[in-house]
Amino acid sequence: MSEMQARAAKVMACIDGSGAAIAVCDYAAWASQRLQAPLELLHVLDQGHAPAHADLSGSIGLGSREHLLVELAELDEQRGRLLREQGKVMLEAAAQRVRAAGSVGPVTRQRHGELVDTLRELQDEIRLLVMGRQGEVSDSLARHVGSHLESVIRTLHNPILVTTGEFSAPRNLMLAYDNSPSTRKGLDMLAQSPLFAGLPIHLLMVGSDSSENLAALQEGQQKLQQAGFSVTTALRTGEVEATLLAYQREANIDLIVMGAYGHSRIRQFLVGSTTTGMLRNTQCPLLLLR
The missing domain is CATH 3.40.50.620 (HUPs)
Known part of the structure; x- marks a missing residue:
């Protein structure tokens, strides 16, 4: 767009x-x-x-009872209007x-x-x-x-x-960051969108404590800081969904931003979907990016 x-x-x-x-x-x-x-x-x-508009004229017991067909049609019309x-x-x-x-x-x-x-x-x-x-x-x-x-x-x-739940104006947000193309695009969106202006951002990566992951986090932090945001970074190990939810509770995050359905349907069938799990279990709103 x-x-x-x-x-x-x-x-x-x-x-x-x-x-x-x-x-x-x-x-x-x-x-x-x-x-x-x-x-x-x-x-x-x-x-x-x-309303259903099925032709019941050939149904057993209805073929000779035209007034019932008329009443059914009228009920369908009334239900549709209501x-x-x-x-x-x-x-x-x-x-x-x-x-x-x-x-x-x-x-x-x-x-x-x-x-x-x-x-x-x-x-x-x-x-x-x-x-x-x-x-x-x-x-x-x-x-x-x-x-x-x-x-x-x-x-x-x-x-x-x-x-989810009742409205509360977000005071901060968390980006679930894995350095994939979708979350890098999400980071650019956070930096540019007036929707998030002035809100502190937590940049959370779930993965190993590797130099590559640390460098990706630092690069993301710098990009957001250059756009004027206050940024907190965190690198955690563990199962993705549980780690995201735990951090959300720990840091009192009001809004989670994450990519949606990044794996194939076959993979999700075998191991489940982080997106679906987050949708079920989060206590704060999710902003999902495709």
């Missing part, structure tokens, strides 16, 4: 009927103000929740909340279809996507990852802010 496109792009927040929607609104309002970017609130009527109205009510409530948080002129949009397909279609408009860890289906499971979230993360190439 060019600099001109980045300036024109918006913060987009996915709004649904889950408890996570409140934090999504609050973090999206915070991000749009920090970025000075337009804010759009999106609600997608998922086809999985939409779902649309419910979505509009949620979007208006979300718009009121972000306006109260200081956002000016938020736009609301309701779409029909699959969430992943909708976001893929809109991704050129998105500078930052904000989603909750839980969706409506998984809302009762405190650390369960929403059914659409992983698919969205794998599909889009936009930065995605995944919210």
Whole structure:
């Protein structure tokens, strides 16, 4: 995305009927103000929740009962209308909340279809996507990852802010740094983005105490310091997910920035995914970079 496109792009927040929607609104309002970017609130009527339009005329016992078919069709139509109205009510409530948080002129949009397909279609408009860890289906499971979230993360190439718990304006952040191309790009983004201006940054690498890793950390630290940041570096050994989570608790980190799904699906099937584990277990928001 060019600099001109980045300036024109918006913060987009996915709004649904889950408890996570409140934090999504609050973090999206915070991000749009920090970025000075337009804010759009999106609600997608998922086809999985939409009325079924199957032809039941040939089903056993229904073929000769046309009035039942008519009633079923009317019920489907009514249910669809109610779902649309419910979505509009949620979007208006979300718009009121972000306006109260200081956002000016938020736009609301309701779409029909699959969430992943909708976001893929809109991704050129998105500078930052904000989603909750839980969706409506998984809302009762405190650390369960929403059914659409992983698919969205794998599909889009936009930065995605995944919210957890209640909103708290970040006072610091941690970059999980492994000197890979994606995290080097993430480091450049941290250095340039107004989203993080003025926030202390912890640069954490999980790996061996080698000269190569120490040099990579020092290079990253210098780049961020040249951009005006206060930087703390750390090199820890251990299992990646456990080490990241332990450091987050130890240093009271408010926001974790990390690359997403860096290995193949086959490797993740065999050994698991750090990204999925972090999504399940983190107690603070994750900013995921593809």
